[in-house]
Amino acid sequence: MILALKNNEMLTRLPQVRGTYREQAALADVSWFRVGGHADILFAPADEADLQSFLANCPEDIPVTVLGACSNTLIRDGGVAGVVIKLGRPFGDIKINAERQVDAGAAVPDLMLSKQVAEAALSGLEFFRGIPGTVGGALRMNAGAYGNDTATVLTHAYAYDRKGNRHELKAHEMGFDYRHCALPQDLIFTGARFQTVPGDKTKIHAQMAEISASREDTQPIKSRTGGSTFKNPGGADPEGLKAWKLIDAAGCRGLRQGDAQISDLHCNFLINHGAATAADLETLGEVVRQRVKDHSGVTLQWEIKRIGREAI
Ligand SMILES: Cc1cc2nc3c(=O)[nH]c(=O)nc-3n(C[C@H](O)[C@H](O)[C@H](O)COP(=O)(O)OP(=O)(O)OC[C@H]3O[C@@H](n4cnc5c(N)ncnc54)[C@H](O)[C@@H]3O)c2cc1C
Structure with a gap:
C-alpha cells in the first residue's frame, strides 16, 4: 500500500509490499527530541514476511535505516536518505x-x-x-x-x-x-x-515503582531529550568515571544556547526547550565535548546515535 504518493523516483524502484510506504514522512513527530527532517520513504512492514521480502528485493544502492522509539537518536535537520523502517504492531x-x-x-x-x-x-x-x-x-x-x-x-x-x-x-x-x-x-x-x-x-512491583520514582527525581523525563548524551568513560562500572561528573566539573551544567540546553537536573541530558533544531543540539553537544576535553583531558563519546543529513 502506498500513502501520500508524490513524484518520487525512488518509490518506483522499491519492491511491492503489503505494508505501507509513506513519502517525505516527518520524523520529528516520532522522535523524543522532536527535531529532525523527513524520511525520503517511511516503510511500515505488514509482518515479518513482508519485511523479509522487502529486504530481499530492495535495490542495494538505496540506504535502509531502522528506528525504534527514537529515544536515543538525534535525527538531523536534513532528514534521512532512503528508506526508514519503523516496526509497528505486527512486531x-x-x-x-x-x-x-x-x-x-x-x-x-x-x-x-x-x-x-x-x-x-x-x-x-x-x-x-x-x-x-x-x-x-x-x-x-x-x-x-x-x-x-x-x-x-x-x-x-x-x-x-x-x-x-x-x-x-x-x-x-x-x-x-x-x-x-x-x-x-x-x-x-x-x-x-x-x-x-x-x-x-x-x-517486583515495589522495585519498579522505586525505579520510576528515582527517574522522576533525577532525570528530565518529561522533557524533549534523548537520554544519556555521552557514554560513561568508565563504562558500566558503578565506580567508573561518569560523563555527568566530567560535564559538571567543566562548568556545563545548565549551559544553554537558544532552545538547546544541558539539563540542570542531569547534566548528561540534552534538552530541546521547543525551538531547538537538531543542529543546535548537536552543536551544543560538541561544545560540551570540547570543554570537557579542555578541562579534564577526556574525550567523551556520543551515546546518542546521530543520523541523517545536515540541513542544506
Ligand atoms: C528519558 C530517557 C531515559 C533513558 N534512560 C536510559 C537508561 O537508563 N538506560 C539506557 O540504556 N538507555 C536509556 N535511554 C536511552 C534509550 O531509551 C535506549 O538507548 C533505548 O534502548 C533506545 O531504544 P529505541 O527503541 O528508542 O531506539 P532508537 O533511539 O530508535 O534507536 C537507537 C539505535 O537502535 C537501532 N534500532 C532500533 N530498533 C532497531 C531494530 N529493530 N533493529 C536493529 N536496530 C534497531 C537504531 O537504528 C539506532 O541505531 C533513555 C532515554 C531517555 C529519553
Whole structure:
C-alpha cells in the first residue's frame, strides 16, 4: 500500500509490499527530541514476511535505516536518505512460555515488557521499567540500568540482514559491550527471547515503582531529550568515571544556547526547550565535548546515535 504518493523516483524502484510506504514522512513527530527532517520513504512492514521480502528485493544502492522509539537518536535537520523502517504492531507481541522465557517483538516498548512480565510474577526485567525505548533499540544499544543490561537477560535475538536472510543469534554472539552491540549495522532485529526467574509480584512491583520514582527525581523525563548524551568513560562500572561528573566539573551544567540546553537536573541530558533544531543540539553537544576535553583531558563519546543529513 502506498500513502501520500508524490513524484518520487525512488518509490518506483522499491519492491511491492503489503505494508505501507509513506513519502517525505516527518520524523520529528516520532522522535523524543522532536527535531529532525523527513524520511525520503517511511516503510511500515505488514509482518515479518513482508519485511523479509522487502529486504530481499530492495535495490542495494538505496540506504535502509531502522528506528525504534527514537529515544536515543538525534535525527538531523536534513532528514534521512532512503528508506526508514519503523516496526509497528505486527512486531508488538509478548509471549511467555512454561520455562519462563519471554518472547517479545522488536516494537514492544521496554516499559510494557517490564509490566507484563511483572504481572506474571517473573523477575529479571524490572530495569526495563525506566527505559523509554523498544526491544529493538535495547538490543542495538545493550540498554541497561541499575546494574543490569539487556546482555544479562537475553538468550536469543532474531534478525534479518539487508539481503533478507534470517538470523537467530545467541546472546554470546551479539558482541555486547557497554551500550554497544557489535553485530553489523544492517541487521534489523524483529524480536528477542529473555530468561526470567520466579519472583514475588508485590516485591517486583515495589522495585519498579522505586525505579520510576528515582527517574522522576533525577532525570528530565518529561522533557524533549534523548537520554544519556555521552557514554560513561568508565563504562558500566558503578565506580567508573561518569560523563555527568566530567560535564559538571567543566562548568556545563545548565549551559544553554537558544532552545538547546544541558539539563540542570542531569547534566548528561540534552534538552530541546521547543525551538531547538537538531543542529543546535548537536552543536551544543560538541561544545560540551570540547570543554570537557579542555578541562579534564577526556574525550567523551556520543551515546546518542546521530543520523541523517545536515540541513542544506
Ligand atoms: C528519558 C530517557 C531515559 C533513558 N534512560 C536510559 C537508561 O537508563 N538506560 C539506557 O540504556 N538507555 C536509556 N535511554 C536511552 C534509550 O531509551 C535506549 O538507548 C533505548 O534502548 C533506545 O531504544 P529505541 O527503541 O528508542 O531506539 P532508537 O533511539 O530508535 O534507536 C537507537 C539505535 O537502535 C537501532 N534500532 C532500533 N530498533 C532497531 C531494530 N529493530 N533493529 C536493529 N536496530 C534497531 C537504531 O537504528 C539506532 O541505531 C533513555 C532515554 C531517555 C529519553
